[in-house]
Amino acid sequence: MNKTPAPNSFTNQPDDRGHFGDYGGRYVAETLMPLILDLEKEYRAAQDDPAFAEEFDDLLEHYVGRPSPLYYAERLTEEVRKDAPEGPKGEKRGAQIWFKRDELNHTGAHKINNCIGQILLAKRMGKTRIIAETGAGQHGVATATVCARFGLPCVIYMGAKDVERQQPNVFRMKLLGAEVVPVTSGGATLKDAMNEGLRDWVANVHDTFYIIGTAAGPHPYPELVRDFQSVIGHEARAQMLERVNRLPDLLVACIGGGSNALGLFHPFLDDPDVKMLGVEAAGLGLDGDDHAASLTGGAPGILHGNKTYLLQDEDGQITEGHSISAGLDYPGIGPEHAWLKENGRVEYDSCTDDEALQGFQLLCRTEGIIPALEPSHAIAKVVERARAMDQEKIILANLCGRGDKDIFTVAEALGVEI
Structure with missing residues (x-):
């Protein structure tokens, strides 16, 4: 351990x-x-x-079956670079995209x-x-x-x-x-x-x-x-140093309760040059109530034995979270994430159902990998951030689950009968 x-x-x-x-x-x-x-x-x-x-x-x-592979997504990187805007000095954009492939674990997830x-x-x-x-x-x-x-x-x-x-x-x-x-x-x-x-x-x-x-x-x-999930980040750190002789510039992971993200982030927290992005589920949008972005749309409260950010109404009653992903609709967040948000070490963003579906389909057709809907939220933001970063930069995302379980949900969302 x-x-x-x-x-x-x-x-x-x-x-x-x-x-x-x-x-x-x-x-x-x-x-x-x-x-x-x-x-x-x-x-x-x-x-x-x-x-x-x-x-x-x-x-x-x-x-x-650990260590899980560290994979350079070459075709996804090329796809991002096709329409990435040039930088202010004409430099080419489109960061390298790498995945920590925890979906290959026995049982299909982290x-x-x-x-x-x-x-x-x-x-x-x-x-x-x-x-x-x-x-x-x-x-x-x-x-x-x-x-x-x-x-x-x-x-x-x-x-x-x-x-x-x-x-x-x-x-x-x-x-x-x-x-x-x-x-x-x-x-x-x-x-x-x-x-x-x-x-x-x-x-x-x-x-x-x-x-x-x-x-x-x-x-x-x-x-x-x-601590048990930190095996993800410890492996990724060693693999990055072995493969490219340096650490990534940005780590990205989806967040429901937040274990896969902390597993990746924690071993890198004291590397100031490594930025981190946690991606919550924005569901149908943050303007309404049909989302599960507790750090963005919630407030501190107590649930399930700990104090953290929660989705709640004016009376402090916990409200229901929504996400196309059943693993991200928890109306709270792990307390360490709440602390990392407030001290500014980790940035938190959110991704809608539609954006996650786009990320899901993009990874399928560019890399031959069918992801779970949970990391599809991270993939959507990886693509967005990669387009704004120089080509020598490296993004490492945790592919924390495979999509076998979500085929019927995705088919229904896309209007396809199976």
Whole structure:
């Protein structure tokens, strides 16, 4: 397991109560507090245990298939350069576009990295039952996968709306032995699935471990999820230095809760020349309510055990997020992202459903890669930023999931019957 860099202005750990600046913390039921404290204790012990790191790294290599490739998207770069405007001195524009290909992991997304780490923690704690929430289904599939691998029963909570639009992943979870529970409360999406997961956890705290899928939730989840996902950035850093002998100029990743983005960004936070861009889901546009851009259109509040930016109404009630991508419609953001926004280290932008669909199709026809709708949001912004950058500049984006699960959603959006 890659350890976090030494503490400094940007990569410092949260404080003892789990705060990144004003964000984070652990706002949980009294019943859960002893387990949360025990989880933190076990995680600190695991960080100092060479045997834990050895097993984690072994599974990432031989089960997940890491390191994932670092790929230069030559045809996409050429496509961008065709209509890129010249610079003020006539210089040619169109930055090089590279991808960290985490969609090639076992289960098809970055989620498996974190699930491997958390199932090992569950084993250390003697837990015999696993629960999880899922939106697009990729975290649910990854959780069901590690539970099958280690012989533990698991229950996956999934919004009923997401169950309908992610049928391939629902079937995969069931094939892997998981019980999938559709959640009909609220907007029947990811937020509501996480609510049900927390209710289950409170009722079954003695034997149950909750594998949270993103860098949110009560401390220590935002920290430990980020650390397990940081394998993405550590690999990318070493691969970039080996391939081109320098670091990228810009990192780009999509953001729902934000684990894939933090996984890429965190090992680069103390490199001042490496800029970073997180891309939220603008849905049908930021002018209305049909979006999931909590950093742009939200305000600080408390949800799912932590303080962060949330979509909420005038009374502080959480509103529903919207995105064509089931993995990006969470109405909040990981607390470390809230802190990185406020201290200015990471820039945050958003991408509409239509722009994501364009990015999806562009990568398909230029590189022969069918991306998930989540990283398609990042691809759209990569193309936009690359056109404004000189040709010697390098953009590295995290291709955090593959698009098998989204074929039916994309076909419906494009008016195609399958």
